[in-house]
Amino acid sequence: MWYKKCNLEILHVGLKIKLVLHQHRHFHPSGDITPSKEDMFITNKVYEASKVMDISLVDHIIVGGGSGDYYSMKGKGLFTSQMLSDSVMQKARKYEVKNDVAEITEKLETGIKDLYDSDKYKAYLDTMSRFYHYSPNNCLLIAMQKSDATYVAGYTTWQRSFERQVMRDQKGIKIISPAPYMVIKERDKLDPVTKQPIIGKDGMTEKEVYESTRAAFKVATVFDISQTEGKDLPEIATELKNSVESYEDFMVAIESVSPVPVEFLDIQSSAKGYYDNMEKKIVIMEGMSNAQTIKTTIHEVSHAKLHDKDTDIKKADDRRTKEIEAESIAYTVCQHYGIDTSDYSFGYVADWSSGKELDEFKKSLGTIRTTACDIISGIDSKVETLRQEREALRALPQGKAEEVVPTKSHHRGR
Numbered sequence: 001m002w003y004k005k006c007n008l009e010i011l012h013v014g015l016k017i018k019l020v021l022h023q024h025r026h027f028h029p030s031g032d033i034t035p036s037k038e039d040m041f042i043t044n045k046v047y048e049a050s051k052v053m054d055i056s057l058v059d060h061i062i063v064g065g066g067s068g069d070y071y072s073m074k075g076k077g078l079f080t081s082q083m084l085s086d087s088v089m090q091k092a093r094k095y096e097v098k099n100d101v102a103e104i105t106e107k108l109e110t111g112i113k114d115l116y117d118s119d120k121y122k123a124y125l126d127t128m129s130r131f132y133h134y135s136p137n138n139c140l141l142i143a144m145q146k147s148d149a150t151y152v153a154g155y156t157t158w159q160r161s162f163e164r165q166v167m168r169d170q171k172g173i174k175i176i177s178p179a180p181y182m183v184i185k186e187r188d189k190l191d192p193v194t195k196q197p198i199i200g201k202d203g204m205t206e207k208e209v210y211e212s213t214r215a216a217f218k219v220a221t222v223f224d225i226s227q228t229e230g231k232d233l234p235e236i237a238t239e240l241k242n243s244v245e246s247y248e249d250f251m252v253a254i255e256s257v258s259p260v261p262v263e264f265l266d267i268q269s270s271a272k273g274y275y276d277n278m279e280k281k282i283v284i285m286e287g288m289s290n291a292q293t294i295k296t297t298i299h300e301v302s303h304a305k306l307h308d309k310d311t312d313i314k315k316a317d318d319r320r321t322k323e324i325e326a327e328s329i330a331y332t333v334c335q336h337y338g339i340d341t342s343d344y345s346f347g348y349v350a351d352w353s354s355g356k357e358l359d360e361f362k363k364s365l366g367t368i369r370t371t372a373c374d375i376i377s378g379i380d381s382k383v384e385t386l387r388q389e390r391e392a393l394r395a396l397p398q399g400k401a402e403e404v405v406p407t408k409s410h411h412r413g414r
Contacts, residue, residue: 023057023058023059023060023061024043024046024057024059024060024061025060025061025062025063026062026063027062027063027064028062028063028064030064031064031069032064033062033063033064033069033070033071034071035062035071035073039060039062043060043073046060058074059072059073059074059075060072060073060074061073094373094377097336097373097376097377098369098373100336101332101336101369101372101373101376102369104331104332104335104336104372105328105332105365105368105369105372107335108328108331108332108335108345108346108349108361109358109361109362111342111346112346112349112350112353112358112361113356113358115346115347115350116350116356120234121347121350123234132153132157134152134175137176138175138176141173141174141175141176142173142175142222145173145174146173146224148224148226148269148270148271149173149224149226150224150225150226150270151224151225151233152173152222152223152224152225153222153223154220154221154222154223155172155221155223158223158228158230162228162230162231162233163230163231164225164228164229164230164231165228165229165230166223166227166228167227167228167229170223170227172221172222172223173221173222173223173224174219174220174221175219175220175221175222176217176218176219176220177217177218177219177220178215178216178217179216179217179218180213180214180215180216181213181214181216182211182212182213182214183211183212183214184209184210184211184212185209185210185211185212186207186208186209186210187207187208187210188205188206188207188208189205189206189207189208225270226269226270235347237343237344237345237346237347237348237351238343238344238347239272239288239289239292239344240289240291240292240295240341240343240344241289241291241292242289242290242291242339242340243289243290243291244290244291244294244339247290247294249383249386250294250337250379250383251293251294251297252382252386253378253379253382253383253386254294254297254298254301254375254379255297256378256379256382257301257374257375257378257379257382258282258297258301258304259301259304259305259308260275260280260281260282260304261280261281261282262281262282262283262284262297262300262301263281263282263283263284264283264284264285264286265283265284265285265286266285266286266287267283267285271285272284272285272288272292272296273285273296273297273299273300274300275300275303275304275307275308277308277309280304280308282297282300282301282304283300284296284297284300291334291339291340291341292344294334294339295330295331295334295339295341295344295345296330298329298330298333298334298375299326299327299329299330300326301375302325302326302329302330302371302375303322303326305371305374305375306322306325306326306367306371307322307325307326319352320352320353320354320360321360321363321364323348323352324349324352324353324360324361324364325364325367325368325371327345327348327349327352328345328349328361328364328368329368329371329372329375330345331345331349332368332369332372333372333375333376333379336372336376337379349361
């Protein structure tokens with residue numbers, strides 16, 4: 001990127017000395033004078049900057065190292081006042097987005113690995129270890145009675161282990177709990193050396209009694225964390241609180257790339273949003289911050305695009321992989337637009353990963369990058385449409401302009 005920096009520094013000097021026009025040259029030591037994607041991208045950037053400074057960029061010449069051959073962008077018809085055609089601009093933009101997305105996903109992987117070594121994550125694991133690991137059958141029972149349950153424990157466990165109290169009038173979740181009991185049984189007494197039955201003086205085999213555990217089960221009652229109150233549990237995914245510039249436009253653009261409708265409701269659970277696979281819609285918790293609403297919406301849009309039960313081509317992927325894909329895409333898209341969601345996304349992906357090796361993340365990296373680029377492209381296109389609509393609106397006579405209703409988002413974030 002030194003070449004881009006040099007060109008921009010030349011423009012800076014040119015502005016000081018009131019430069020009228022300039023020509024750029026650079027060498028390809030390989031001798032291949034064909035412009036690379038980066039050559040075209042940088043030229044576009046310099047051309048745009050020159051226009052702002054009212055300086056004419058005459059040509060960009062690439063010289064082959066040692067061969068004396070050269071490539072004139074102007075001579076090849078690429079360099080005119082209209083060189084930044086829509087197709088060239090789109091290619092340059094895609095190149096920029098692709099590089100940006102690759103850098104962001106690398107940053108995401110590094111951030112998650114750093115989190116694994118932090119005191120915050122160790123405290124989180126210590127608390128999570130106190131929760132009982134329920135059998136698959138009990139997990140099914142819990143899901144059937146309270147589908148949004150996250151952390152589940154018994155009444156006294158909430159009090160003693162987590163300093164939380166079950167709230168009044170809460171309906172418990174019924175599960176099957178082990179209830180073993182002891183019975184007294186009799187057996188032959190064996191010689192400790194020969195392991196043969198010991199014969200008594202009366203000629204009969206001696207007997208001994210022992211305790212035996214019999215397996216049994218009973219119905220037990222547990223409660224989800226949403227049914228309790230008290231001391232907060234440690235979190236590694238912290239809710240985002242910051243506002244976002246041009247939030248309204250951003251939400252309109254995100255909703256435009258969603259394959260299903262987006263609704264904003266007061267969700268009666270700890271979930272911040274969800275994709276309804278049956279009704280084909282996305283539901284987002286209303287009243288969240290700008291950043292949290294945007295991130296959550298992109299997360300659920302990613303689920304709708306990749307994990308719909310009717311269109312998902314990777315049906316073998318487990319829940320871990322799907323959640324990691326959706327959150328990684330949300331982080332990448334937000335980061336691209338300068339919205340930092342690391343406080344939430346790093347912890348979320350770490351919590352869903354099966355280990356520090358981040359196998360699910362690495363396996364899905366191609367999907368994450370491709371989908372993020374696709375969403376960014378859709379958002380950019382919609383934002384540009386909104387800009388053009390506003391410019392056209394400003395050009396209308398005042399009376400006519402008042403009759404036009406601009407596009408609005410029906411979100412309920414704050």
